[in-house]
Amino acid sequence: MDKKIKCTLAISLDGYIADEQGGYDWIVGDGSHENNTEKKWDFEAYMNDVDVVVMGRNCYDLQMHKEFANKEVIVMTSRKTDDNSVTFLSENIRSHLIDIRKTKNIFVFGGGNVVSQLKDIIDEYAIGIIPIILGKGIPLFHPDENRVKLNLKEIMCEDGIVVLTYTKKEA
Amino acid sequence: MDKKIKCTLAISLDGYIADEQGGYDWIVGDGSHENNTEKKWDFEAYMNDVDVVVMGRNCYDLQMHKEFANKEVIVMTSRKTDDNSVTFLSENIRSHLIDIRKTKNIFVFGGGNVVSQLKDIIDEYAIGIIPIILGKGIPLFHPDENRVKLNLKEIMCEDGIVVLTYTKKEA
Numbered sequence: 536m537d538k539k540i541k542c543t544l545a546i547s548l549d550g551y552i553a554d555e556q557g558g559y560d561w562i563v564g565d566g567s568h569e570n571n572t573e574k575k576w577d578f579e580a581y582m583n584d585v586d587v588v589v590m591g592r593n594c595y596d597l598q599m600h601k602e603f604a605n606k607e608v609i610v611m612t613s614r615k616t617d618d619n620s621v622t623f624l625s626e627n628i629r630s631h632l633i634d635i636r637k638t639k640n641i642f643v644f645g646g647g648n649v650v651s652q653l654k655d656i657i658d659e660y661a662i663g664i665i666p667i668i669l670g671k672g673i674p675l676f677h678p679d680e681n682r683v684k685l686n687l688k689e690i691m692c693e694d695g696i697v698v699l700t701y702t703k704k705e706a
Numbered sequence: 707m708d709k710k711i712k713c714t715l716a717i718s719l720d721g722y723i724a725d726e727q728g729g730y731d732w733i734v735g736d737g738s739h740e741n742n743t744e745k746k747w748d749f750e751a752y753m754n755d756v757d758v759v760v761m762g763r764n765c766y767d768l769q770m771h772k773e774f775a776n777k778e779v780i781v782m783t784s785r786k787t788d789d790n791s792v793t794f795l796s797e798n799i800r801s802h803l804i805d806i807r808k809t810k811n812i813f814v815f816g817g818g819n820v821v822s823q824l825k826d827i828i829d830e831y832a833i834g835i836i837p838i839i840l841g842k843g844i845p846l847f848h849p850d851e852n853r854v855k856l857n858l859k860e861i862m863c864e865d866g867i868v869v870l871t872y873t874k875k876e877a
Binding site: 546549550551561565654667668669670671675676679680681682684685687688689690692695696697704 | 717720741825831835838842846855870872
């Protein structure tokens with residue numbers, strides 16, 4: 536059986552992942568704990584079984600690959616740099632990832648461009664819903680014709696932030 | 707103490723309330739019941755304490771006011787018609803609703819235009835999250851500068867649809 540491609544993101548109730556300037560100071564809880572679930576969202580545990588991290592060039596330029604020093608990092612970009620600590624990929628990325636998935640668990644880190652391009656080959660989503668209507672910002676996905684049906688897997692909650700995990704519905 | 711203005715909507719995981727043609731055939735559960743909560747979303751109970759229903763002209767033209775025969779219905783529109791069963795309001799709607807709220811519970815039915823205009827005077831939201839990434843469609847709110855901070859009140863779930871209720875955070 537294949538391994539998995541997974542992705543986690545925080546969104547506002549109106550579906551934005553960042554404000555228009557890319558800011559995310561609004562990604563905070565509401566200070567309440569009455570709806571906390573026993574099981575909490577645990578990013579460290581989530582990353583435990585990840586073998587490969589995929590990110591875009593902007594994230595790489597922001598040095599975010601350094602947070603995953605013990606993982607294989609793939610940077611989706613046409614601008615390659617002289618850096619042996621990561622693998623730069625510019626072509627056939629989807630088929631490449633599908634191939635890697637045969638033996639390795641893949642975590643799609645972001646940003647939005649990368650997630651959008653891969654959204655229908657992602658097997659699992661963990662979406663944190665921040666208690667705010669942001670008004671405007673950068674949407675979770677770039678608009679396209681692809682509908683992806685999901686199965687709800689689990690509900691977690693802490694500090695007014697609800698984390699919903701979904702698996703892709705088999706066609 | 708004032709009564710409340712409340713609103714309920716179903717959105718896709720990527721924050722759309724309808725597809726681009728206004729369709730909502732995608733508003734369905736995932737067939738699973740493992741995450742069902744004991745308390746379920748109950749629209750009838752939700753409507754019990756509602757005195758006044760507010761809707762836009764399109765909803766009225768689609769005869770949706772007839773679903774609320776035992777409630778006072780306000781139609782937000784500049785095109786008044788000869789119909790005594792509803793009240794047509796075209797001006798100072800926000801201050802008018804704030805005034806009504808002193809003694810009556812108000813339900814903002816929709817559509818998106820109406821909800822968007824009133825989003826920061828709505829006291830309670832109940833948002834049903836449909837297990838689908840829609841790709842494109844009509845967003846929950848028209849983009850604007852207004853951020854509305856919320857407090858998570860309750861989590862309900864049935865058939866893979868998670869209903870989150872929020873109250874507006876006091877400034």
